[in-house]
Amino acid sequence: MASSEDTAATVTATAKKEALGWMEWLRGWFYLACEMLFQRIMASHLQNPMPLPPLNDLTCIITGSTSGIGRETARQMAESGAHVVMAVRNTKVAHELIRKWQDEWSGRGLPLNIEVMELDLLSLASVVRFSEAWNARSGPLHVLINNAGIFSIGEPQKFSKDGYEEHMQVNHLAPALLSVLLLPSLIRGSPSRIVNVNSIMHQVGFVDPEDMNVVSGKRKFTSLVGYSSSKLAQVMFSSVLHKKLPAEAGVSVICVSPGIVQTNVARDLPSIVQAGYRLIPYFIFSAEEGSRSSLFAASDPQIPEYCEMLKADEWPVCAFISQDCRPTNPSEEAHNVETASKVWEKTLQMVGLPLDAVEKLIEGEDVKCKYEAHVD
Numbered sequence: 233m234a235s236s237e238d239t240a241a242t243v244t245a246t247a248k249k250e251a252l253g254w255m256e257w258l259r260g261w262f263y264l265a266c267e268m269l270f271q272r273i274m275a276s277h278l279q280n281p282m283p284l285p286p287l288n289d290l291t292c293i294i295t296g297s298t299s300g301i302g303r304e305t306a307r308q309m310a311e312s313g314a315h316v317v318m319a320v321r322n323t324k325v326a327h328e329l330i331r332k333w334q335d336e337w338s339g340r341g342l343p344l345n346i347e348v349m350e351l352d353l354l355s356l357a358s359v360v361r362f363s364e365a366w367n368a369r370s371g372p373l374h375v376l377i378n379n380a381g382i383f384s385i386g387e388p389q390k391f392s393k394d395g396y397e398e399h400m401q402v403n404h405l406a407p408a409l410l411s412v413l414l415l416p417s418l419i420r421g422s423p424s425r426i427v428n429v430n431s432i433m434h435q436v437g438f439v440d441p442e443d444m445n446v447v448s449g450k451r452k453f454t455s456l457v458g459y460s461s462s463k464l465a466q467v468m469f470s471s472v473l474h475k476k477l478p479a480e481a482g483v484s485v486i487c488v489s490p491g492i493v494q495t496n497v498a499r500d501l502p503s504i505v506q507a508g509y510r511l512i513p514y515f516i517f518s519a520e521e522g523s524r525s526s527l528f529a530a531s532d533p534q535i536p537e538y539c540e541m542l543k544a545d546e547w548p549v550c551a552f553i554s555q556d557c558r559p560t561n562p563s564e565e566a567h568n569v570e571t572a573s574k575v576w577e578k579t580l581q582m583v584g585l586p587l588d589a590v591e592k593l594i595e596g597e598d599v600k601c602k603y604e605a606h607v608d
C-alpha cells in the first residue's frame with residue numbers, strides 16, 4: 233500500500249504548474265534587463281546594415297512588412313535580389329513603400345522583385361485564403377518570416393472575431409496556422425526555413441494550455457501577460473514542429489529575438505512615454521539593426537545544418553537566434569516538453585486543424601481546416 237509520503241510525492245509530481253517559479257521569473261527579468269542595457273555591446277561585432285549574400289534564387293514571404301523590423305527585412309532582402317512577398321493587412325501602404333524603394337533603388341541594379349498579398353492575422357479565414365492562394369501557384373517557397381506582431385501595451389483584454397485573445401491570435405495562433413498550411417510550398421522549396429520573430433519577453437512568459445485566452449481568472453490579464461505568453465507559446469509550438477519535420481522535408485524552424493527596437497510596436501504607449509523612449513537611442517536598436525537576426529536566420533548557410541544538429545541531439549527546443557545573431561537558449565519553461573506537447577495539440581485544435589495535419593501534409597495528402605469555409 234502507498235504511504236502518505238508516497239501519495240504526497242505523487243500529488244506534487246502531478247500538480248499542475250500554474251505560473252513561473254520565482255527564480256525563473258527573476259531570471260527572465262534579468263535577461264530582459266541585460267538585453268535592454270547591453271544589446272549594443274553584445275552585437276558590436278555585427279555590421280549595420282548586415283551584408284547579405286545574393287538572394288536571387290529565394291522567394292520569401294514576410295508578414296507585417298509595412299512597418300518596423302518587417303519593413304527593413306523586406307527592403308533588404310529585395311535589394312539583395314530575393315522575390316519578396318509582403319503579406320500585409322494594409323496593402324495600400326505596402327504598394328506605396330514598393331514605389332518608394334523602387335525609386336531609391338533605380339539605377340543600382342535590376343528592378344526590385346516585390347509583390348503584395350493581403351493577410352490579416354486577426355482572421356484565421358484570411359490566413360486560410362492567403363495559404364490557398366499561395367499554394368495554388370504550385371511554386372516553391374524558400375523562406376517564411378512570421379514577423380507581424382502586436383503588443384497592445386496598457387490596453388484592456390481584447391478578442392478576435394475567432395474568439396481568441398488578440399496577442400495569442402496575432403503572435404502565435406495565426407502564424408502557426410500559416411506555417412502549417414504553407415508546408416507544401418516550403419517542402420517544394422526545400423531547403424527552406426520558417427523564421428519566427430520572437431522576443432526576449434518569452435523569458436517572462438507562461439502558458440497554461442487549458443487557458444490560452446487567459447480567461448479562467450487564475451491569472452490576471454495584462455498586456456504583458458498576453459504578449460509574453462504568446463511569444464512563449466510560439467517557441468513551444470515551433471520546437472514541436474521542428475521535431476516533427478523529418479530531415480528529408482528540408483524545412484528548418486528558427487525563432488529569433490530582434491532585440492529592443494525602436495518601431496511602431498510601442499504605438500499604444502502614452503505619447504510622453506514614447507517621447508522618453510526616443511530619448512534613449514543608445515540602448516535601443518534602429519529597425520535596421522533589429523532586422524539583423526531575422527536576415528541572419530533567413531540567409532545564413534549554416535542554419536539548416538545547425539537545426540539538424542539540434543534534432544540529432546534530441547535537443548528539446550528549436551534553434552533560437554538572439555539579437556546578436558548568435559544561437560542562444562530559450563527560457564527554462566520553453567524546455568518543458570510536456571507543456572509544449574499540450575500547447576501543440578491545443579494550438580492545432582484552436583486553429584481548426586486535425587492533430588495529424590503535419591504528418592498528412594508531409595505525405596502530400598490534403599488537410600482540411602475548419603476556417604476554410606468562413607467568410608469574414
Ligand SMILES: NC(=O)c1ccc[n+]([C@@H]2O[C@H](COP(=O)([O-])OP(=O)(O)OC[C@H]3O[C@@H](n4cnc5c(N)ncnc54)[C@H](OP(=O)(O)O)[C@@H]3O)[C@@H](O)[C@H]2O)c1
Pocket residue numbers: 295296297298299300301302319320321322351352353354355378379380381382383402429430431432489490491492493494495496497498
Ligand atoms: N520592437 C521591439 O522592441 C520588438 C522586440 C521583440 C520582438 N519584437 C517583434 O518583432 C515583430 C515586428 O514588430 P515591430 O517591432 O516591427 O512592430 P511594428 O512596427 O508595430 O510592426 C508590426 C507589423 O505587424 C503588422 N500587424 C499587426 N497586426 C497585424 C494583423 N492582424 N495582421 C497582419 N499584420 C499585422 C503591422 O501592420 P499594421 O501597420 O497594418 O498594423 C506591422 O506591419 C513582432 O513580432 C514583435 O513582437 C519587437
